[in-house]
Amino acid sequence: xxxxxxxxxxxxxxxxxxxxxxxxxxxxxxxxxxxxxxxxxxxxxxxxxxxxxxxxxxxxxxxxxxxxxxxxxxxxxxxxxxxxxxxxxxxxxxxxxxxxxxxxxxxxxxxxxxxxxxxxxxxxxxxxxxxxxxxxxxxxxxxxxxxxxxxxxxxxxxxxxxxxxxxxxxxx
Amino acid sequence: xxxxxxxxxxxxxxxxxxxxxxxxxxxxxxxxxxxxxxxxxxxxxxxxxxxxxxxxxxxxxxxxxxxxxxxxxxxxxxxxxxxxxxxxxxxxxxxxxxxxxxxxxxxxxxxxxxxxxxxxxxxxxxxxxxxxxxxxxxxxxxxxxxxxxxxxx
Numbered sequence: 001x002x003x004x005x006x007x008x009x010x011x012x013x014x015x016x017x018x019x020x021x022x023x024x025x026x027x028x029x030x031x032x033x034x035x036x037x038x039x040x041x042x043x044x045x046x047x048x049x050x051x052x053x054x055x056x057x058x059x060x061x062x063x064x065x066x067x068x069x070x071x072x073x074x075x076x077x078x079x080x081x082x083x084x085x086x087x088x089x090x091x092x093x094x095x096x097x098x099x100x101x102x103x104x105x106x107x108x109x110x111x112x113x114x115x116x117x118x119x120x121x122x123x124x125x126x127x128x129x130x131x132x133x134x135x136x137x138x139x140x141x142x143x144x145x146x147x148x149x150x151x152x153x154x155x156x157x158x159x160x161x162x163x164x165x166x167x168x169x170x171x172x
Numbered sequence: 173x174x175x176x177x178x179x180x181x182x183x184x185x186x187x188x189x190x191x192x193x194x195x196x197x198x199x200x201x202x203x204x205x206x207x208x209x210x211x212x213x214x215x216x217x218x219x220x221x222x223x224x225x226x227x228x229x230x231x232x233x234x235x236x237x238x239x240x241x242x243x244x245x246x247x248x249x250x251x252x253x254x255x256x257x258x259x260x261x262x263x264x265x266x267x268x269x270x271x272x273x274x275x276x277x278x279x280x281x282x283x284x285x286x287x288x289x290x291x292x293x294x295x296x297x298x299x300x301x302x303x304x305x306x307x308x309x310x311x312x313x314x315x316x317x318x319x320x321x322x323x324x325x
Contacts, residue, residue, distance in 0.1 A: 014185055014189075017189060018189070018192075021189070021192055021193065021196065024196065025196055025199075028196065028199070028200045028203075029199075029203075032200065032203040032204070032207070035203075035204070035207055036203075036206075036207045036210075039207055039211060040210075040211075043211050043214075050216060050217065050218060050220070050221060051220060053221060054218075054220035054221040054223070054224050055220075055224075057221060057224040057225065057228070058220075058223070058224035058227065058228075058297065058299055061224065061227065061228035061231065061232075061299070062231075062299055062300060062301055065228075065231050065232065065235065065238050065301050065302070065303065066238070066300075066301055066302035066303075068237055068238035069235070069238030069239065069301075069302045069303050069304045069309065070238075070302060070309070071238075072237075072238060072239065072304060073304055073307075073309055074307050111302070111309055112302070114311070115300050115302055115311065116300065170298070170299065170300050171300065
């Protein structure tokens with residue numbers, strides 16, 4: 001009788017071990033499937049991510065150099081009845097002091113029309129608003145700030161300004 | 173001394189359960205290895221990125237700070253290493269054109285633009301820069317075609 005009971009216990013133990021292993025197998029397969037699906041979903045954006053990054057890098061470099069060139073481009077304007085050649089950066093400065101130069105600037109900005117689909121803006125910035133990295137490059141350098149290529153410079157006796165160019169697309 | 177002996181059936185069952193566990197371990201390990209390898213061995217097409225960096229270097233080389241310094245073959249070659257076998261670069265400023273590498277890739281790009289599908293296609297990219305040449309705003313157009321299909325596709 002005792003022998004039969006032991007045998008039955010043995011069988012039960014074997015069965016429970018087998019069941020626990022089977023459960024482990026099912027769990028492991030399920031975990032692997034979840035792991036594979038999750039990692040596939042996580043990495044699926046990589047290709048698009050690289051393309052976006054490449055687009056961004058291209059537009060960024062075009063924007064930086066073009067803005068830099070634009071700010072140094074000479075423009076002829078009349079100051080106190082006298083024709084003078086100044087840079088576009090100085091024209092932006094003048095426009096901040098005397099609004100009649102704003103119209104000249106507006107027409108000058110149109111030069112970008114044949115190059116890009118773009119947004120150009122210039123902003124007066126409080127000292128606090130200008131990030132330190134941009135301050136370090138004060139002058140004509142154009143540096144990428146968020147979505148815009150930006151250049152930062154001073155207007156005498158006024159707040160510093162930033163000229164910004166955002167290129168949405170390149171005209172072929 | 174009393175030794176505990178397993179009966180033969182128990183020994184066989186024990187062995188079988190170990191084989192079962194071994195299979196389980198192998199299955200889990202190979203599953204992890206397969207998942208990791210399937211991502212790590214994936215080919216990423218980084219040619220567009222390479223084009224953007226090359227064009228930036230070329231433009232900065234020709235016109236540092238936006239003003240044209242020297243637009244010549246030798247000046248560009250000094251600034252950027254060009255793999256002539258896998259890359260084609262065409263840079264134009266006004267009437268001046270500089271060409272580097274194999275122009276077969278540019279022909280492939282033209283073919284693709286016409287809608288022909290190519291299995292091992294090159295990456296074709298064009299970049300426009302405004303630069304100042306003798307005080308005048310000029311358009312610097314850089315066209316870059318990179319082959320390197322085997323390592324990117």
